[in-house]
Amino acid sequence: MKKICVCLLVFAAMLMMGSCGNKSQQVPFDNGDSADFSIDSTLYGICAEGTSMNSLQIITDTGDTLTLDLSDARDKGKVLGGLQVGDRMAVMPNADKTEARIVINQTTLLGNWVMPNPIDGSDEVGISIKEGGIAESIAQGSIIYRTWRLVHGKLEIVLVREGTNDIEEVSTYDIVKLQADSLVYRDEEEIFEYSRQKPKDTYGVDVKLDDSSLDEFKL
Known part of the structure; x- marks a missing residue:
């Protein structure tokens, strides 16, 4: 009788261990709210030598060289601050980065x-x-x-x-x-x-007098 009880206890313990081993852990549900939809899509970089009236060549901060069409931006008055080679630019491009929607010359700003x-x-x-x-x-x-x-x-x-x-x-x-x-x-x-803002006028500018002028002030 004792042997039967011991066997039953061992069997029950094995069942409990098996059920614990098969228990799955809950994973937090990701509903997509963690995605950052506010990521800035602006391109930042330097206005390059390939820039012309209707296109902007920009060397981005990530090292890419892109040429963007400016037709739409110019029509909407969104080329701001001018285009000067070497100036720092901020550009809002279209999805495939072939056209500029907004161009802002940071150097002018x-x-x-x-x-x-x-x-x-x-x-x-x-x-x-x-x-x-x-x-x-x-x-x-x-x-x-x-x-x-x-x-x-x-x-x-x-x-x-x-x-x-x-x-x-x-x-x-x-x-x-x-x-x-x-x-x-x-x-x-x-x-x-x-x-x-314009530079303020400078007052009290020193005037250098020649020797003949200095003699006139001597008593």
């Missing part, structure tokens, strides 16, 4: 951009767009610009407003106009029209 103070027009205020994605305010104490970038063919600016406990505000704009001396961009509510 850099610099100090100002407008009359909208409060009283007594002074100039604006934004300084610098290399490396750095942005700074010009004569604006209530708005502190921090960074900028071009993404999806738009200008994105990060700023902090006075009295908001250093909370960053991200604004995205469509560039309407970009030339050597003018920059216009807008969002759904406002339009910003800037001109490139």
Whole structure:
């Protein structure tokens, strides 16, 4: 009788081990939400020597050399900032990268951009767009610009407003106009029209007098 009980216990233990070994682990269900649909499809690179009136040759940051047709972009006024060999460009291409939808000359975009103070027009205020994605305010104490970038063919600016406990505000704009001396961009509510800041006049320039002139001042 004891032998039968021992055999039954051993058999039960074997069944339990077998069932544990065959138990499958649950795998988290992937419904596709983990995919990043916000990946920027903009091409970044340098305007190359093969560029012409109707086509842009760009050497991308990944080392590819592409030639993109500009006909559609020109018709829609989306070639912004001009085409200059050696300038840094940001381009929104079509799916097969044969045509440019939006072309932005990043080199032209850099610099100090100002407008009359909208409060009283007594002074100039604006934004300084610098290399490396750095942005700074010009004569604006209530708005502190921090960074900028071009993404999806738009200008994105990060700023902090006075009295908001250093909370960053991200604004995205469509560039309407970009030339050597003018920059216009807008969002759904406002339009910003800037001109490139001109160097201030230099006062008190030293004048070198010759010896004969110096003698006239001697007593």
